[in-house]
Amino acid sequence: MSKKIKSTFYFFNSKSYIRIIVNIINMKKLLILLSAMLPLTSAIARTETVKSPNGQIVVTVSDDNGKPTYSIALNGVEFMQNSPLGLVTDFADLSQGLSITDVKTRSISQDYTVPTIKQPKVHYEANSAIVTFQRENKDALQVEWNISNRDVAFRYNILQPKNDFYASIVKEEATGFVVPEGSTTFLCPQMLPMTGFAGTAPSYETHYTADDATGKNGWNEGYTFPCLFRNGDKGWLLISETGVTSAYCGSRLLNVEGNSYKIGFPQEKENNGNGQVSPGVSLPFSTPWRTITLGKTLAPIVETTVAWDLVEEQYAASKEFVYGRGSWSWIMKMDPSCNYDEQKNYIDFSAAMGYQTVLIDAMWDTQIGYEKMEELVKYAASKNVGIYLWYNSNGYWNHAPQGPRGIMGRAINRKAEMKWLKDIGVRGLKIDFFGGDKQETMRLYEDILSDANDYGLNIIFHGCTLPRGWEKMYPNFVAAEAVRASENLFFGQAECDKEAFNATMHPFIRNTVGNMDFGGSALNKHWGFDGTRGNTRRTSDVFALATAVIFQSPVQHFALAPNNLEDAPEWAINFMKNVPTLWDEVKFIDGYPGKYVVMARRSGNKWYIVGINADEKPLSLTLNLADFDLGNTYSIYCDDAKLNSSLKQAKMTKKKTVKVSIPQNGGLVIM
8 A cells, every 4th residue: 555545544544533523513413403493593472561551451462473463361361362463565565574673652541522422521541552563674564552441452553664665555454353262253244345225235234143153254255343252251342443534445354264353455346346445555654443342241342432532533623513303204205205295294293393303315306306495494494403415425336316316426516515505504414325445435435524514514324334433533424324224124024023133233233333323213103104004113112212312323313203293102202302312421231232232321410221122031130220310219111011111100219229121122211
């Protein structure tokens, strides 16, 4: 063997070579170990908590695996499981690859007044936190939280990116709501666009389902807000949104799978397909608020003011607007009743009832005419009665033939019409048949309200979306339908058969977040032209009185008729002459959605304790009236087992309790 070969052989057998090999092996092991630890390192999430002022509600916000999430607990009980946050824009995906980089907290304590809502003077306290999520010092998203003692609210603040973007399209939201396993639902399916009467859907007018299972998606299009869930025997939560203006779209709730839901933008074919689904925004921008009201009982949901706590007035009121009770021929007599003679009859009826208004519904433009309408408004004014006039909203988004048409959808026509309305002294408008929840439609709502304010007109919307804080945002906004309302009682007996069931849903869902223009409280035995024919009313007269209190709206056009002055019980007419439409306080007493409700409203120093029952079994309760100053004697309107209604006077017991029994389809009023 040569020396060269020997020396090489010697080198490879040396101890130094062994050390090199060992070092290389150890280095590889270290690299393998580090690579194995890398996912564990990235999985370490930053977690922040925000509590309500009383500490009972805890919101936990995290950036687990780069994805913003949140969860909610009430008194240590899980009410919202880990749920996604974030949104996707045209300049960045702000739902993943983000880390919490900053948290700013503060306390909120403020007072505000809105005369038309369930509690006009509100003191709002909450703890607020702005949690900033950022990607490598580049794109950032803020999630702003307001946590009160009964509500969780959050919205997104989209910051202006560093690449000179000043406008953006929000393509979708990742916002999710994962309710606890085993939750049951009380939801209203989203209607299919351009369906229903003359293509006027969606309009929030489908039936609620009660105690249904999670994992469904309505009619495959999700659900309209608000959405109620029961967390077993642990409590309740209501999901909704507020603060929607023309700067965004309205949203719905879509089921992802099982107990997981997410925010959905409007359907493509809404508004007759015109306008994009994804909202366009100017940067920086804040989205509408998503709200979650929760409680061990339904009291926080019935009494919440979250829809108005979070929003600001968009313009000042042009005058002091007037509200109150009114009559309405159309609900019993339909389109043919909108003629001069019948409306004059209803003006006289409103005057006899001491009511403030008459609503003249569809087709007045052809069946009365503009010239004769001026005469009618003057006649009403001589009786101290104001007039509301109906309008079709359309342009191109419905096929409804009823007029006036083609006015409210175009600014030039609308302003000219509103000037005429102001000049002749019309009190307000009921505008019907809107096209959906796209940003395009939200702009129409806002433009109508703004123009109407300039001309001193109150506005009621029908065939429409849910009001989202609008009572505070737009001071001339009165109420919206956005519910399967009283007209359906005229259209079908099956609806009359379910009247009590539906009525016991609304105080816990639809009417909790906004004024509801239902138009009920009929005293005719039948829904028809003369009260003797048509669908049979299954509910009692006391039921009708109770819903006049249960359903919240500052303007109530009741389904009463002139014949009720002769054929209805005197005590019922006297009650309906004086029932308030503006309230100072609301209190939940007892109830279950779809079965029964007992609640109280206060007007001035007078309390109205009211109840209705949809359950087959009579509702027997012992009510504690200690919280209500009813004096030594009180009036009680009640029904017997056969729904024979009566008014009685009773003395208050020393314990200030009263035992009551409400039969199915019956009612109760104590005052």
